[in-house]
Amino acid sequence: MKKAMMLISLLLSVSAFAETRKVTLVNYETDGVKQWLPGTIMAKKGDDIEITLINNAPSGIHGFIIPAFGVKKEVLKGKTEVVKFKADKEGLFEMKCHLHPAHVGGQIFIMP
Numbered sequence: 173m174k175k176a177m178m179l180i181s182l183l184l185s186v187s188a189f190a191e192t193r194k195v196t197l198v199n200y201e202t203d204g205v206k207q208w209l210p211g212t213i214m215a216k217k218g219d220d221i222e223i224t225l226i227n228n229a230p231s232g233i234h235g236f237i238i239p240a241f242g243v244k245k246e247v248l249k250g251k252t253e254v255v256k257f258k259a260d261k262e263g264l265f266e267m268k269c270h271l272h273p274a275h276v277g278g279q280i281f282i283m284p
């Protein structure tokens with residue numbers, strides 16, 4: 173019984189560290205300027221990150237990449253896609269649309 177309680181408390185403490193950080197980014201277009209917003213997201217090293225991408229821009233398909241984590245997705249006009257990855261390194265990393273160089277980019281900050 174005591175061992176079982178210790179195991180349960182160990183499992184609970186491990187799961188407390190393995191957080192899943194869920195963020196929603198929406199692609200807007202204003203006066204011809206396209207941007208995924210919010211443009212900056214933050215997480216902690218070790219987090220599992222789940223980003224929901226909603227493309228509300230009337231111009232059509234848009235992309236989303238975070239090269240440092242191998243994230244790459246295209247989102248059709250009016251559609252939603254989800255990307256998931258592990259924040260296994262800390263620092264400031266670029267997020268952007270890989271289909272349109274003029275599409276305003278953003279950043280993800282992974283804290284220690």
Ligand SMILES: [Cu+2]
Nearest residue numbers: 234269272275
């Ligand atoms: Cu784009």
